[in-house]
Amino acid sequence: AVTPVVPAPVPAPGTVVVTADVGSVSLGWAPPATDGGFPVDRYVVYLSTDGGVSWSWATRVDAPATAASIGGLAGGVEVLLKVRAYNGVVWGSFSEPVAVTPVVPAPVPAPGTVV
Numbered sequence: 001a002v003t004p005v006v007p008a009p010v011p012a013p014g015t016v017v018v019t020a021d022v023g024s025v026s027l028g029w030a031p032p033a034t035d036g037g038f039p040v041d042r043y044v045v046y047l048s049t050d051g052g053v054s055w056s057w058a059t060r061v062d063a064p065a066t067a068a069s070i071g072g073l074a075g076g077v078e079v080l081l082k083v084r085a086y087n088g089v090v091w092g093s094f095s096e097p098v099a100v101t102p103v104v105p106a107p108v109p110a111p112g113t114v115v
Contacts, residue, residue, distance in 0.1 A: 010036040010092030013043065013066070013083045018100040024071040025100050029083050031066060038087040039063070045070065048080040052097055055082070075104035 014030025031040060040063045047058035047070065058081070061068050073079060078101045085092035 007038055007087065007089045008034070008036045010034070010040070010085055010087055010090060012093040012095045013085055014095075016081060016083055016095050016098045018081060018098050020100050020102050022103045022105050023073050023075050024069060025073065025079070025081070025102055026067070026069045027081055027083075027098070027100075028067040029095060031063075032085050032092055035085075036087050036090055036092070038089050040085045040092075041088040042086050043068075043083055044086065046082050046084075046094070048097070049077065052080050073102040075102050077101065 011032045011034060013032050016027055016029045018025050018027045027045065029043075042063055043061045043066070045058045045061065045068050046055040048055045058070050059068050063085075078099055080097040080099050082097045083095045
């Protein structure tokens with residue numbers, strides 16, 4: 001008889017580091033300490049614009065990459081981001097949420113204005 005392999009829990013990815021830009025954010029993270037017995041296949045980044053009350057899928061990143069950029073964000077409005085890994089069998093735990101505020105675009109000078 002074949003004994004099925006039961007996946008172990010996958011821990012959260014390492015600390016998420018974020019950088020704000022105009023209307024967007026870039027983030028990077030370390031892979032989880034273990035993969036639960038199966039290679040990590042992808043990561044999903046989740047975003048909250050209401051202080052963590054609700055979360056939505058922001059982007060998917062195929063492993064082994066551990067970085068993403070998310071655009072189309074309102075400048076000056078804080079967002080929370082968190083990441084989790086998937087090993088093809090089970091979802092890992094979420095990283096700790098990280099707050100970041102995208103940069104507000106600089107005003108465009110009126111025509112004829114010397115900058």
